Amino acid sequence: MDAAAPVRLHDFDEALPLSPAGPRLWDSRIDKRYWNMIGPWGGWTAALLLKAVLAESDHGGTPVGLTVNLMGGLDDSPLQLSTRPARQGKSVEFWTSELIQNGAPVAMAMVTLGQRRETFSTHEASFPEGVKRPEDIESVPTRPGFFTAMFEQRPVQGSAPLQENPDSLTRNWMRDHQARPLDYVLLAGLADVFAPRIFYRSAERRPASTVSMSVYFHATPAELEAVGGDFILGEAKGRRFESGFFDQHGALWSRDGVLLATTEQLCWFK
Amino acid sequence: MDAAAPVRLHDFDEALPLSPAGPRLWDSRIDKRYWNMIGPWGGWTAALLLKAVLAESDHGGTPVGLTVNLMGGLDDSPLQLSTRPARQGKSVEFWTSELIQNGAPVAMAMVTLGQRRETFSTHEASFPEGVKRPEDIESVPTRPGFFTAMFEQRPVQGSAPLQENPDSLTRNWMRDHQARPLDYVLLAGLADVFAPRIFYRSAERRPASTVSMSVYFHATPAELEAVGGDFILGEAKGRRFESGFFDQHGALWSRDGVLLATTEQLCWFK
Numbered sequence: 375m376d377a378a379a380p381v382r383l384h385d386f387d388e389a390l391p392l393s394p395a396g397p398r399l400w401d402s403r404i405d406k407r408y409w410n411m412i413g414p415w416g417g418w419t420a421a422l423l424l425k426a427v428l429a430e431s432d433h434g435g436t437p438v439g440l441t442v443n444l445m446g447g448l449d450d451s452p453l454q455l456s457t458r459p460a461r462q463g464k465s466v467e468f469w470t471s472e473l474i475q476n477g478a479p480v481a482m483a484m485v486t487l488g489q490r491r492e493t494f495s496t497h498e499a500s501f502p503e504g505v506k507r508p509e510d511i512e513s514v515p516t517r518p519g520f521f522t523a524m525f526e527q528r529p530v531q532g533s534a535p536l537q538e539n540p541d542s543l544t545r546n547w548m549r550d551h552q553a554r555p556l557d558y559v560l561l562a563g564l565a566d567v568f569a570p571r572i573f574y575r576s577a578e579r580r581p582a583s584t585v586s587m588s589v590y591f592h593a594t595p596a597e598l599e600a601v602g603g604d605f606i607l608g609e610a611k612g613r614r615f616e617s618g619f620f621d622q623h624g625a626l627w628s629r630d631g632v633l634l635a636t637t638e639q640l641c642w643f644k
Numbered sequence: 645m646d647a648a649a650p651v652r653l654h655d656f657d658e659a660l661p662l663s664p665a666g667p668r669l670w671d672s673r674i675d676k677r678y679w680n681m682i683g684p685w686g687g688w689t690a691a692l693l694l695k696a697v698l699a700e701s702d703h704g705g706t707p708v709g710l711t712v713n714l715m716g717g718l719d720d721s722p723l724q725l726s727t728r729p730a731r732q733g734k735s736v737e738f739w740t741s742e743l744i745q746n747g748a749p750v751a752m753a754m755v756t757l758g759q760r761r762e763t764f765s766t767h768e769a770s771f772p773e774g775v776k777r778p779e780d781i782e783s784v785p786t787r788p789g790f791f792t793a794m795f796e797q798r799p800v801q802g803s804a805p806l807q808e809n810p811d812s813l814t815r816n817w818m819r820d821h822q823a824r825p826l827d828y829v830l831l832a833g834l835a836d837v838f839a840p841r842i843f844y845r846s847a848e849r850r851p852a853s854t855v856s857m858s859v860y861f862h863a864t865p866a867e868l869e870a871v872g873g874d875f876i877l878g879e880a881k882g883r884r885f886e887s888g889f890f891d892q893h894g895a896l897w898s899r900d901g902v903l904l905a906t907t908e909q910l911c912w913f914k
Contacts, residue, residue, distance in 0.1 A: 438889050439856045439910045441711040443754050445731040445738045460749045461715040465888070466855055466912055468715045470752075479730045482740075484713050484754060486856050486910065490887035493913065494846055498811055499883040541768055576764055585736055586709045586756050588858050590891045590910050592884040613769035613895070614862040614903045617760035618735070619708050621860045621906055623893065625883070633884045636891055638908060640709045640756065640860050642736055643763065 384554035385524060386563070390422050392429050392455065400426050400455040402473075404448070408521045413448045415521035416584045417566030421559045423471040423483035426455040428559070433459070434467055436595055437558040439486035441588040448480050465489050490594060501607070501631035505530050508547035508605040508629075525567055526551050530607065535573045542574035542622075543611040553603030556634075558591055561598070564608065564626060565589045565637035571612035571622045572643045580644045585619075587639035593632065601628050610637075618642060654824035655794060656833070660692050662699050662725065670696050670725040672743075674718070678791045683718045685791035686854045687836030691829045693741040693753035696725040698829070703729070704737055706865055707828040709756035711858040718750050735759050760864060771877070771901035775800050778817035778875040778899075794821050795837055800877065805843045812844035812892075813881040823873030826904075828861055831868070834878065834896060835859045835907035841882035841892045842913045850914045855889075857909035863902065871898050880907075888912060 389405035408418035420442045427433060453475050460468045466488050473481040511528040525548055532544030548567055554560060570582040593601075610624035623638040659675035678688035690712045697703055723745050730738045736758050743751040781798040795818055802814030818837055824830060840852040863871075880894035893908040 441754060441856065441858060443730070443738050443756060446733065446736075447731075460713070460752060461717075463716065466716075468713050468752075468855075482730060482738075482754065484711060484752065484856070486713065488855075488887075488889055488912065490889075493885075493888045494842070494848075495886045496845060497884050498841075498845070498881070571768075572764070575766060575768070578764075585738075585758075586711065586754070586858075588711065588856075588908065590908070592886055592889075592891070594887055611768070613906055614767050615763075616765045616862055617758075617864055618763045619758055619760075619862075621862070623906070623908075636883055636893070636908070638858065638860070638893075638906070642758065 384550065384552050386550055386554050386560060389418065390425050392426055395454060398457045400429065402453040402455055404450050404453065407524055410521055413446065415566065416444050416587065417563035418521065419444060419473060419481045420483070420566060420587065421563040422455065423473060423481060424485060424562050425559050426457050426471045427469045427485045430457055433469065433487060434462065435487035435489045437485065437591045438488035439588070439590050440483060440562055441586065442481060442483045443586050444481050444584050445479060446583065448475055451475050497633055499625065499633055501627050502545060502609065505545065505607060511547065524551050525549065528605065533574045535569060536577050536579065538577055539574050541611065542571035543609065544568065544574065545607060545609040547605040548608050549603060549605045555603050556598045556601045556606065561591060561626065561635050562589050564606065565624065565635060567608060568610040568622065568624060570641050570643065571610065572615060572620055575615060582641055582643040584639050584641050587637065589635055589637045591635050593634040597628065597632050597634065604629055606634060654820065654822050656820055656824050656830060659688065660695050662696055665724060668727045670699065672723040672725055674720050674723065677794055680791055683716065685836065686714050686857065687833035688791065689714060689743065689751045690836060690857065691833040692725065693743060693751060694755060694832050695829050696727050696741050697739045697755045700727055703739065703757060704732065705757035705759045707755065707861045708758035709858070709860050710753060710832055711856065712751060712753045713856050714751050714854050715749060716853065718745055721745050767903055769895065769903055771897050772815060772879065775815065775877060781817065795819065796821050798875065803844045805839060806847050806849065808847055809844050811881065812841035813879065814838065814844065815877060815879045817875040818878050819873060819875045825873050826868045826871045826876065831861060831896065831905050832859050834876065835894065835905060837878060838880040838892065838894060840911050840913065841880065842885060842890055845885060852911055852913040854909050854911050857907065859905055859907045861905050863904040867898065867902050867904065874899060876904060
């Protein structure tokens, strides 16, 4: 590459622009490459809300928890992000991040940052058994113009969609389509790559959307750096479908068995 | 009971007072019966934050999701709760609820309310096997002056605390100590009755506190009414302990196998 050439961002970073617009205020915009059926993909929104907090120069620590409420109704209009340090303690900081469009909140997040330090440590959950290496599995072909085209996925285990399966468990190797190195912002997005669990329990095509999702970031910065642009294993499963809502819990693993994040979401469906 | 006698609230309701203090503003106070080691028990805070949203006369639907960030530093001073309807849609409403003491936020919640309606429904998770009836198990003696005295718990399965166990899974039958009938507010509290998982993995006594917790309410109002004051089964387990933080995921079941709620939390520890 010519040393004088402008630095080309990865698509994922280019799609999450933040320009300062005032104290605790950022301008941003929709990116249609990360579009879902009828609006931006929730993982994009989660990543943007988290990125805005990390863009504040007076934040301390690294992300340990994130909960995003997706309130819907987004269109192509300009976006603003408003952040707030609700409480900044020595070990833990609590921030909120709100996405505003046409003067109304369309998504909001509570972000928890922690001062990671050496303590007792152990994995209680274990990497699933019988998982083939990503090199031995073919990638799923993706539909252009849909956020899934921005990720590479290799199916490991689980039910096929739009069938009446006995359970909704799926496991996939996944990574950014340009193998962008993993960080907390990308991890937040990858926690929402899973298709809605209702699609694995019912053959009917129906509207479904995430209303709330949480991500707990277990990975240390060094563990994320060690993953780099490699595939990570994502697994997700529902627990109950009832009265127009269902849940999903999931886990994201590195190839060598590090539990990088756990995630859950609550979805609405018709 | 004398018909003219004043109605005596259950302790749990008495401990969650809300007096109107202005638009979207409520006065409240600490209740030492629901105290934990160094501050109010997180389940009490979660219940209060949810109750304030349900006290707003223009809320619609019933709770489907709740995430609470416990920012700490509470003392005995008076409390105020500030609520906000971030977005009120036809099927889903998103509210925030903030607990303020001495002019600063000490806890905040995002509350999701849903219009429950008949849809495809199924349980994917199943009630654990080998669970004895609560009638066949003795209650755990509780320490007065501590929130656990406000609940009756009967241990079903799992590790003993302050030991180096191979896992942190526990199962307990539990209910309000006065058998107060179950509703969404009490369910939010019961989701935090579990002791911190670190106590089941390490013999060392150490400070630990919940920083964030989510509850997904799967139960319909009719299912809660059917439980009434009966015991429910609570199970909780950690997945990873690392760099001063650990997680816990849990489930709350009715005696006849209805998954009433799922919950997870992120805790800080020393």
